[in-house]
Each structure stands twice: as structure tokens, then as C-alpha cells.
Amino acid sequence: MDYDVLILGGGIIGCAVAYELSKYSLNIALIEKDYDIADDVALLNSAIVYDGVECEDTLVAKLELMGNKLIDDVVSKFNVRFKKCNSLIIAEDKKSEEKLINMYDKALNRGIDNIYLLDSKEVYKMEPNLTMSVKKAIYSKNTGIIAPYDLAIAYGEVAFDNGVNFKLEEEVLDIQKVSKGFRVITNKNKFSCNMVLNTTPGENYSIDGSSKVSKNRSYLKHFLLDKSFKGSFKNIVSTISETKETVYSVPTVQENSMISIKTDEDINYHESLRKISNFMGKLSDEEINTFYESPFYNDTLIIDDSLIDTGYIKVTGKHYGQVTMTPAIAKIVCETIINNLNCILKKDFVDKRREFYRFRYLSNKERNDIIKVNKNYGKIVCYCKKVTEGEIIDSIRRPLGARTLEGIKRRTEVTFGSCNGAQCLNKIATILARETNKSMTEIVKDSKNSRLIVGRIKEFDEI
Ligand SMILES: Cc1cc2nc3c(=O)[nH]c(=O)nc-3n(C[C@H](O)[C@H](O)[C@H](O)COP(=O)(O)OP(=O)(O)OC[C@H]3O[C@@H](n4cnc5c(N)ncnc54)[C@H](O)[C@@H]3O)c2cc1C
Incomplete structure (x- = not known):
């Protein structure tokens, strides 16, 4: 057998399960088709850590609550950006008030x-900037804000340091059951293994038969607001209404705020702004730093262990609360896998992420001490977020280091400021090319077909 366990997909769930399993004496590999892990985790710097109150599905609510309780420990251990932040779910009319009271009773019955x-x-009184009419609200002290890709990358790095073999740029084409274990066929290799955890959305593998996930998608438009914006809210605020239209205001981990609107119809920028203005007054273009669109996922999320006797587990469905549920899903899946394998806890497991510096959060004394040891920390590259060349080099040289511009962005937060990279993108690409021994024309944004520079415009034999 090549491996005891093969994990397919290097998203947040794949990386979290890799971390949990790396505590055991197992030979594990993770296969990811992209250049980087956590590549599909939303490139929004803040995700809500839910508590199960808002969830219709009781099982998903339980996973959210369990994840919520585990997350404190994970973020402090791995130094992941996280902020406790209370939340309000608001009903603005009589009909939505009934819905809200139902939600509240359900949450109490769930033991929240x-x-x-x-x-x-x-x-x-709590939110004086609110302009919408309010009938009632559920106030929760359980919620928080987390940098989702920071969490995913932390899980991946610690798993890597504890011996998990990460196979990037390798695409799974098929999973077959064979007499002993499984054969996983990729575009580069054929692997044999005892157990498979599949977190990829693929539905055409031989092992899966004709099972299809029930998908529930709507549209999300996000407005990342400038730090100068004065009308933000203290809490995470969202609405509940008869239609499926919902507005969210989320204070981000970087101390500005993000307003999002979820709709069934694909509305444009101006229509989204118009609808948001009922909620918190008119936003001007100057107050908006970035506009971002994404799908809203509310699939049925399933941990499918119906084939566990043969050694196959699949986590299917995309869900808006998946980051919250991740620590819980990882523990459940890990327990199921180790109960099926003959393994013991490793004595040399290191439950620690390698250190890194975030210059903007340090005192001048701390900055000077680091610059004395490494001069690259004395050169600011991203002026908006005050990110140094030292931090960028570290993000590339770390275990499972960045190989793309988005990889550097996720690890250091360069280009998240008001210039959106206009001042620093070229410098970052030059550092990436230098560190990875590539030419500038080979540098990509995130995927294979996303080159930053298409080609040279002039060639000279001699200058
Ligand atoms: C806009 C937005 C906002 C969100 N906000 C929140 C929030 O506030 N709170 C919250 O808790 N959650 C939130 N989420 C949810 C969360 O970010 C994602 O759902 C979650 O990251 C998905 O994790 P995953 O690991 O299951 O899936 P993915 O990240 O999709 O992982 C699957 C991985 O498998 C890889 N893959 C696919 N096919 C193959 C193949 N054939 N071979 C090899 N690899 C393959 C993919 O490249 C990917 O890396 C949000 C999501 C979005 C999009």
C-alpha cells in the first residue's frame, strides 16, 4: 500500500482532517489540484463563526455549535486572526417577527x-447607526469573526510539519474500490491506499455511483468598506425576512467592515447599494474599498460514511457555515478513520505552527529587534497594510509556502488595502519570481491560466 489514508481536496476540511490525522502513526497524503491549499476558501478576510441559531437544519446547527466551541482553542494554538463579536438577527415587520421568535425557541430547544x-x-441603543425599522432581534454572545484562509493554511502547515505528504497540482480523476483498499487515479499517478476521505466536489468517480448532492445557491454581493466609514456597527448584524433577501454587516478582522446582501436574483452593484441603503443609510462610492461577488452556498452538508466498512468517507455539499463547522467535522471524520485503522498516537507530534511576524501589529521595539536580525523586515512593500519584504519572503519559504500572488495575499494580507495592489503588486511578483526561480511571465494570480504578465512586448539582442 502506498498510503494508509488519502485525503482528496486541500480545502479547509481536507487540511483540518489532515491535521487531526497527523497526530497518529499513519502514512497520509493529501491531493490538491491547485497550486495552493485553501485556494477555494472565500477570499474575504472575515468569516462569521456562527453558533447554530440561524440554521434551519438541526444537524448542521449541531455541527456549527460544536465547531464554535472548538474554535477558541484552535485559534489560540495556531495564532489565527479571530475576534469574539456578538451578533444581532433583526426582524423588521410582523411576519418576520414570527419567524424570528420561532428561530429563538428552536435555538433554546437545541440547547444554545x-x-x-x-x-x-x-x-x-446597541446600534445607533441602524436605519431600518426593527420589531425584535435575537442577540447572541456566542459568535465571532475569523480569517478563514488563515485557519485553513494553519491546519495545513501543522499537518505538513507532522509528516502529511501534500501533493499539489495533482488532479484526482477516479477513485476505484479494489480487492484490498482503493486505487486513486490522478493526472500524474496511481495510488493504492487503505482508506479515502473525499472532500472534492467530483460526482463522477467510479466509487460514488449516481449519488448527487442537493444544491441550494443564491447570489451574494459584498462591499468592503473603507476604514474612514463612520456608520459601522459594533456587532455582526443580519436581517431575517419573508423573502430570502438578507443583509449582513460584519466587522472584519482588520477593523473595517463589510456589508453583504444575499438575493435570489442576480442584481447589479447599484441595485445592491439601493437595497442596502434601507438598512444603514446611503453608502457613497468613496466609502467602498472593494466590491466582490460570490455564490451563497446552502447545500445539504453530508458526512457520508455509508461505505465506511470498505474504508471510504465523503464530505459533500458547500455551506455558508462550513468554516465554523470545520473543527467539528475534522474531529468526527478523524475518529471514524482511526476506529477503522490499527494506529496509535504519535509521541513526536508537534502541535504548533511555525512562528511568523505581522509587522503592523508589533511595537517599534519589537520591529527593531527583528530588523537587526533580518534587514528584509525593514523594507515595507505594501504601504496600505504595512507588510514588509521579510513577511513576503517568509510566506513563500514557509512549509507549504505560497506559489501564487493570491497565496501571498492570503498569508500576509498584502493588497487588501485601499490601493488594491496598485502600488505593490509588481514588487510582490518580482519577489515571488526571484524566490521561486521563475521568470516574471510565469507568475500566476492563482490558477494555471491566470498569468499576471502575458509576455514581453519587446525583445532586444543587444542594448
Ligand atoms: C463568499 C463566501 C463567504 C463565506 N462565508 C462564510 C462564513 O461567514 N462563515 C463560515 O463558516 N463559512 C463561510 N463560507 C464557507 C467556506 O469558506 C467554504 O464553504 C469552505 O471554505 C469550503 O471548504 P471545503 O474545504 O469543504 O471545500 P473547498 O474549499 O471547495 O475544497 C475542496 C478542494 O478540493 C479541490 N479539488 C476539487 N476537485 C479536485 C480534484 N478532482 N482533484 C484534486 N483536488 C480537487 C479544490 O481545488 C479545493 O481546494 C463562505 C464561503 C463563501 C464562498
């Missing part, structure tokens, strides 16, 4: 503590 039903006076 630290939640309160507030009337409009209490809500306006």
Missing part, C-alpha cells in the same frame, strides 16, 4: 445558551 430576545429600543 447566551442568546436573548431584544425589543427595538434595546437594538437601537
Whole structure:
């Protein structure tokens, strides 16, 4: 057998399970088709850590609550950007008030503590910038904000340091059951293994038969607001309404805020802004740093272990609360796998992420001490976010280091500022080319067909 366990897909769930399994005496590999892990984790710097209150599905609510309780420990261990932040779910009319009270009762029955039903006076007192009408709100003290790709990369790095073999740029084409274990066929190799965890969305592998995930998608438009914007909210605020239209305001891990609107129809920038203005007043273009569109995922999320007797587990479905659920899903899947394999806990497991510096959060004394050791930390490359050349080089040289511009962005937060990379993108690409021994024309944004520079415009034999 090549491996005890093969994990297919290097998204947040694949990386988290790799981390949990790397605590055991197992030979593990993870296969990811892209250049980088966590490549599909939303490139928004803040995800909500939910608590299961908002969820219709009871099983998903349980996973969110369990994930919510585990996340504190994970973020402090791995130094992941996370902020405790209370939340308000607001009903603006009589009909949505009924829905909200139902939601509150359901949450109490699910055993969710630290939640309160507030009337409009209490809500306006908490959030004076709110312009929408309010009937009632659920106030929760359980929620928070996390940098989702930071969490995914941290899981991956620690798994890598504890011996998991990461196979990037390798695409799974088929998974076959053979007499002993499985054969996983990729575009580069054929592997044999005892167990498979499949987190890829592929539906045409021989092993899966005709099972299809029930998909539930709508549209999300996000407005990342400038730091100068004065009308933000203290809490995570969202609406509940009779239609499926929902507005979210989320304070980000970088101390600005993001407003998002979820709709069934694909509306444009101006229509989205118009709808948001009912919620918090008119936003001007100057107050908007970035506009970003994405699907809203609310699939049925399934941990399918119906073939566990043969050694196959599949996590299917994309869900808006997947980051929250990840620590819980990883523990459940890991337990199922180790119960099926003969393995013990490793004595030399290191539960620690290699150190890194974030210059903008350090004191001048701390900065000077680091610059004395490595002068690259004395050169600022991204002026908006105050990211140094030392941080960029470290993001490339680390275990599972960045190989793309988005990889550097996810690891250091370069280009997340108000210039969106206009000042620094070229410098970052030059550092990446130098560090990876590539030419500038080979540098990609994130995937194979996303080259930053298409080609040279002039060739000279002599200058
Ligand atoms: C806009 C947006 C906002 C979100 N906000 C939140 C939030 O506030 N709170 C929250 O908890 N969650 C949130 N989420 C959810 C969360 O970010 C994602 O759902 C989650 O990252 C998905 O994780 P995953 O590992 O399951 O899947 P993916 O990240 O999709 O992982 C699957 C991996 O498999 C790889 N792959 C696919 N096919 C193959 C193949 N054939 N061979 C090899 N590899 C393959 C892919 O490249 C990918 O890396 C949000 C998502 C989006 C899009």
C-alpha cells in the first residue's frame, strides 16, 4: 500500500482532517489540484463563526455549535486572526417577527445558551447607526469573526510539519474500490491506499455511483468598506425576512467592515447599494474599498460514511457555515478513520505552527529587534497594510509556502488595502519570481491560466 489514508481536496476540511490525522502513526497524503491549499476558501478576510441559531437544519446547527466551541482553542494554538463579536438577527415587520421568535425557541430547544430576545429600543441603543425599522432581534454572545484562509493554511502547515505528504497540482480523476483498499487515479499517478476521505466536489468517480448532492445557491454581493466609514456597527448584524433577501454587516478582522446582501436574483452593484441603503443609510462610492461577488452556498452538508466498512468517507455539499463547522467535522471524520485503522498516537507530534511576524501589529521595539536580525523586515512593500519584504519572503519559504500572488495575499494580507495592489503588486511578483526561480511571465494570480504578465512586448539582442 502506498498510503494508509488519502485525503482528496486541500480545502479547509481536507487540511483540518489532515491535521487531526497527523497526530497518529499513519502514512497520509493529501491531493490538491491547485497550486495552493485553501485556494477555494472565500477570499474575504472575515468569516462569521456562527453558533447554530440561524440554521434551519438541526444537524448542521449541531455541527456549527460544536465547531464554535472548538474554535477558541484552535485559534489560540495556531495564532489565527479571530475576534469574539456578538451578533444581532433583526426582524423588521410582523411576519418576520414570527419567524424570528420561532428561530429563538428552536435555538433554546437545541440547547444554545447566551442568546436573548431584544425589543427595538434595546437594538437601537446597541446600534445607533441602524436605519431600518426593527420589531425584535435575537442577540447572541456566542459568535465571532475569523480569517478563514488563515485557519485553513494553519491546519495545513501543522499537518505538513507532522509528516502529511501534500501533493499539489495533482488532479484526482477516479477513485476505484479494489480487492484490498482503493486505487486513486490522478493526472500524474496511481495510488493504492487503505482508506479515502473525499472532500472534492467530483460526482463522477467510479466509487460514488449516481449519488448527487442537493444544491441550494443564491447570489451574494459584498462591499468592503473603507476604514474612514463612520456608520459601522459594533456587532455582526443580519436581517431575517419573508423573502430570502438578507443583509449582513460584519466587522472584519482588520477593523473595517463589510456589508453583504444575499438575493435570489442576480442584481447589479447599484441595485445592491439601493437595497442596502434601507438598512444603514446611503453608502457613497468613496466609502467602498472593494466590491466582490460570490455564490451563497446552502447545500445539504453530508458526512457520508455509508461505505465506511470498505474504508471510504465523503464530505459533500458547500455551506455558508462550513468554516465554523470545520473543527467539528475534522474531529468526527478523524475518529471514524482511526476506529477503522490499527494506529496509535504519535509521541513526536508537534502541535504548533511555525512562528511568523505581522509587522503592523508589533511595537517599534519589537520591529527593531527583528530588523537587526533580518534587514528584509525593514523594507515595507505594501504601504496600505504595512507588510514588509521579510513577511513576503517568509510566506513563500514557509512549509507549504505560497506559489501564487493570491497565496501571498492570503498569508500576509498584502493588497487588501485601499490601493488594491496598485502600488505593490509588481514588487510582490518580482519577489515571488526571484524566490521561486521563475521568470516574471510565469507568475500566476492563482490558477494555471491566470498569468499576471502575458509576455514581453519587446525583445532586444543587444542594448
Ligand atoms: C463568499 C463566501 C463567504 C463565506 N462565508 C462564510 C462564513 O461567514 N462563515 C463560515 O463558516 N463559512 C463561510 N463560507 C464557507 C467556506 O469558506 C467554504 O464553504 C469552505 O471554505 C469550503 O471548504 P471545503 O474545504 O469543504 O471545500 P473547498 O474549499 O471547495 O475544497 C475542496 C478542494 O478540493 C479541490 N479539488 C476539487 N476537485 C479536485 C480534484 N478532482 N482533484 C484534486 N483536488 C480537487 C479544490 O481545488 C479545493 O481546494 C463562505 C464561503 C463563501 C464562498
